[in-house]
Amino acid sequence: MFRGSETACGRPRANRPVDRVPAVVRVGVRGSLIEAVVLRAERQPAVGGDGGVAAEKVDGTMKRRIGDRRGKPRFEIVGDLWGSLDTSTSLTLKNLGRGGALLDSPLPLAPDSVHWVTALANGESHAVQLRVRHSTTTESGETPRYLIGVEFLKLSPGLEDFILRQVVVDNGNVSVEA
Amino acid sequence: MEGRPEIRIGRRLRVRLLDISANGALLSIDERLPLGSKARLQLLLAGNPFDATVEVRREEPAADGRSRLAGVTMASVAALQQETLDEFLRRAGA
Numbered sequence: 338m339f340r341g342s343e344t345a346c347g348r349p350r351a352n353r354p355v356d357r358v359p360a361v362v363r364v365g366v367r368g369s370l371i372e373a374v375v376l377r378a379e380r381q382p383a384v385g386g387d388g389g390v391a392a393e394k395v396d397g398t399m400k401r402r403i404g405d406r407r408g409k410p411r412f413e414i415v416g417d418l419w420g421s422l423d424t425s426t427s428l429t430l431k432n433l434g435r436g437g438a439l440l441d442s443p444l445p446l447a448p449d450s451v452h453w454v455t456a457l458a459n460g461e462s463h464a465v466q467l468r469v470r471h472s473t474t475t476e477s478g479e480t481p482r483y484l485i486g487v488e489f490l491k492l493s494p495g496l497e498d499f500i501l502r503q504v505v506v507d508n509g510n511v512s513v514e515a
Numbered sequence: 516m517e518g519r520p521e522i523r524i525g526r527r528l529r530v531r532l533l534d535i536s537a538n539g540a541l542l543s544i545d546e547r548l549p550l551g552s553k554a555r556l557q558l559l560l561a562g563n564p565f566d567a568t569v570e571v572r573r574e575e576p577a578a579d580g581r582s583r584l585a586g587v588t589m590a591s592v593a594a595l596q597q598e599t600l601d602e603f604l605r606r607a608g609a
Binding site for chain 1: 535
């Protein structure tokens with residue numbers, strides 16, 4: 338928690354200039370507590386047509402922070418404050434076989450890495466464990482995308498049936514374009 | 516095909532909070548995040564758990580050349596979590 342007597346936290350200070358006095362607070366890192374210094378950052382202007390890139394500092398000068406559009410006071414964390422981000426990313430199925438698939442992904446996945454993914458087929462959700470066999474980058478504009486070949490390691494029976502219904506058998510080769 | 520399957524991959528990534536405001540944050544992360552993607556951010560703010568859904572608004576390489584910077588906005592914050600954030604910001608700015 339906060340170290341009230343040693344910090345500025347919880348004690349409003351009249352006419353305190355922004356961007357000057359650091360306030361020492363305790364922040365948690367995965368269950369433990371460490372100290373970090375939180376600096377009052379400059380107030381950013383409201384988003385406007387220019388994207389809100391300029392900010393007026395206390396001394397009257399203008400500081401440009403490209404891409405920052407926040408209109409609320411921002412507090413810079415000095416020290417380490419770790420957390421976690423749970424992401425869910427959609428991968429586009431390019432083609433599908435009984436043993437694997439080719440996926441178009443906005444994220445790189447390391448070769449030989451193993452992942453659990455969720456496949457939604459016919460309104461049902463199936464957990465699939467797969468291994469990345471190869472990955473190539475495909476540039477499309479500014480955002481890179483990745484063609485990722487995966488091998489199915491574990492499939493639910495329902496999804497296996499679904500795949501079998503989709504594949505086209507051609508001279509012993511099983512494949513289907515999604 | 517009888518309905519194209521949708522495939523989603525869920526991952527938990529470790530992030531470092533660089534700065535935070537009432538409506539957004541700047542994160543340091545080892546991997547690229549797709550613009551517009553939403554994610555669940557979990558932090559401890561002054562010892563209090565903070566949990567919010569955030570949306571990636573900008574993403575760029577960090578100065579160290581290895582990690583990435585992700586600017587996120589708070590897309591959905593529960594009332595209790597909002598109180599935690601407001602209290603953290605209030606104390607930090609006091």
